[in-house]
Amino acid sequence: MFDNKEKTNIEALGEFGLINHLTKNIELVQKSTIKGVGDDAAVLDFEGKRMLVSTDMLLEGIHFDLAYTPLKHLGYKAIQVNLSDIYAMNGTPTQVTVAIGMSSKFPIEAVEEIYEGIYIACEKYGVDLIGGDTSSSKQGLVLSVTSIGYADAEDVVYRNGAQEGDLICVSGDLGGAYVGLQLLEREKLIYLENPNIQPDLEGKDYIVERQLKPEARKDVIDLLKEIDVKPTAMIDISDGLASEIMHICKQSSKGCSIYEEKIPLDPMTFETAREFNLDPTVCALSGGEDYELLFTVKQADYEKIKFKMDISIIGHITEPASGCNLITKSGNVHPLKAQGWNAFPNSESADK
Incomplete structure (x- = not known):
């Protein structure tokens, strides 16, 4: 989890001392940030634009396992998954803001590693860390991030705008994060059985990174603006392709x-899935945590996007009576099912 160098107990600084220690080097880069860390609330000015706000939590034992998740990567990922929500609104x-709950087992050096990842993500994507909270936790490590952004009113894209005949597009590739997780879980079990055996991840860097260090797709939003394409509906893929397209269809009544x-x-995703006796298509449909963008566009925009290397056209929107379907390689039609990750496994609903 962190190395064996001398550790500094958090109690040595106290809550406010810890906050000052972690935030003393913050440099604000956004003109909209009037006041960041250091007061009762941050002060922002978006000059009449639509403000976008989203919050996500990452919980130890639910969303991540510290047996194979580097703390720096965890801090980076916590920011990425939140920024992805803002990009999914075309913002x-x-x-x-970052809230963190941790047990007394975490020395200051461990918290510094988490914040190092946070700061790297903030710098890469040009966002300001403007506040948050720290607390003790008896349930393991907890990270809660709220992301704030903006868009002009006419640029905001919702989930409910898909129209019959629209093309369904996805960025990047799918299933890698889920297959990477299976690989990490396997190596963890092998290590627990025999700590003398080192993890065998050689040649699997891509899918491991897809799980541990995802990237929010700012580049795709920039590309769509560059080619003058505004999606009719959009969502990020956190719970699997099937779940996300069903969200769009449900809210668009299509x-x-x-x-x-x-x-x-x-x-690599395809081959590793086969090694685990998994269907690669199912991994893409139900795996989740890819944080790619799933969006619909008008057929008139086909010529603008058809040759864009990182965008795939995977289907089209139909009338609501047709339902949500997967057409297999052999031409069979199967109803899509939302079998992605469920935050409440005892719940009867798979919806978010």
Whole structure:
């Protein structure tokens, strides 16, 4: 989890001393940040634009396992998954707040590693860390991030705008994060059985990184603006392709057809899934945590996007009576099911 160098107990600084220690080097870069850390609340000015706000939590034992999750990567990922929500609204993230709950087993050096990852993500994406909270926790490590951003009113994209005939598009490739998780879990079990055996992750860097260090797709939003394409509906893929397209269809009161042969899969994802006796398509449909963007566009925009290397057209929106369907490589039609990750496994609903 962290190395064996001498540790500094958090109690040596106290809550406010810890906050000052972690935030003393913050440099604000956003014009909209009037006041950041240091008062009862941050002060922002978006000059009449639509403000976008989203919050996500990462819980130890639920969303991550410290047996194989580096703390710096965890801090980085916590920011990324939140920025992804703002990009999914076709917006620009500008600020984040971070709340962290931790047990007494964490020395200051461990918390510094988490914040190092946070600061790297903030710098890369040009967002300001403007506040948050720290607390003790008896339930393990907890990270809660709120992201704030903006967009012009006419640029905001919701989930409910898909129209019959719209093309369904996805960025990047899918299933890698889930397959990477299976690999990490396997190596953890092997290590627990025999600590003398070192993890065997050689040649699997891509799918491991997809799980531990995802990237919010700011580049895709920039590309769509560059080619003058505004999606009719959009969502980020956190719970699997099937779950996310069903969210769009439900809120747009439409159906869809997704073509299995069009779903983008990286060769490493495909091959490793087969090693685990998993169906690569199912990994893409239900795995989640890819944080790619799933969006619909008008057919008139086809010529603008058809040759964009990092965008795949995987299907189209249909009338609601048709339902949500997967057309397999053999031409069979199967109803899509939302079998992605469920935050409340005892719940009867798979909805977010």
